[in-house]
Amino acid sequence: MKKTNIKDFKKTLSKFTTGVTVVCVKKRGIVHGKTVNSFNSLSLNPPLVLFSLGNYSSSIDTYLKSKFLTINILSKKQQNISDHFSMNDPDPKKIEFFNGKNNTIFIKDCIANLECKLIDKIKKGDHVIFVCKVINLQKNDKLRPLSYFNSKYC
Numbered sequence: 001m002k003k004t005n006i007k008d009f010k011k012t013l014s015k016f017t018t019g020v021t022v023v024c025v026k027k028r029g030i031v032h033g034k035t036v037n038s039f040n041s042l043s044l045n046p047p048l049v050l051f052s053l054g055n056y057s058s059s060i061d062t063y064l065k066s067k068f069l070t071i072n073i074l075s076k077k078q079q080n081i082s083d084h085f086s087m088n089d090p091d092p093k094k095i096e097f098f099n100g101k102n103n104t105i106f107i108k109d110c111i112a113n114l115e116c117k118l119i120d121k122i123k124k125g126d127h128v129i130f131v132c133k134v135i136n137l138q139k140n141d142k143l144r145p146l147s148y149f150n151s152k153y154c
């Protein structure tokens with residue numbers, strides 16, 4: 001075993017395979033999206049999920065101030081969307097969306113979409129954990145997921 005340092009910590013955690021999501025919020029008509037793989041289920045009853053964002057992110061305030069947001073679970077065919085929303089200041093005009101009922105916005109053709117109410121924000125280390133209640137959802141059983149392992153899509 002090695003003593004933990006940031007570089008090895010990052011490389012070692014990259015050995016945990018995840019799916020890839022894009023978290024979207026709409027603020028004054030403008031869509032904000034961020035590629036996130038720290039998404040996880042938290043509770044069945046009530047239905048809660050969580051994800052975390054770096055507090056150094058250029059748009060952290062937009063997410064901290066949002067009441068509702070969507071979590072869009074990407075399919076294998078949507079790697080370009082993941083790349084798009086991991087850019088600094090992405091231009092969402094290139095992506096196809098549809099609207100939800102709570103001033104929310106979803107990405108089209110995902111493997112699943114969750115409409116969520118933000119219920120808690122917990123600051124830990126250099127990240128903020130967002131705890132969300134899932135209020136509406138849909139899934140597509142025919143699509144395959146986009147996965148991320150060893151800092152690469154797979």
Ligand SMILES: Cc1cc2nc3c(=O)[nH]c(=O)nc-3n(C[C@H](O)[C@H](O)[C@H](O)COP(=O)(O)O)c2cc1C
Pocket residue numbers: 020034035036037038039051052053054056057058059082085086087088089148
């Ligand atoms: C596959 C993948 C997963 C990511 N997951 C997260 C995440 O869970 N939390 C996070 O804060 N950033 C995550 N990022 C980084 C953000 O998408 C984005 O690149 C970063 O926040 C820098 O942009 P910003 O300063 O505009 O926020 C991920 C990037 C990729 C490519």
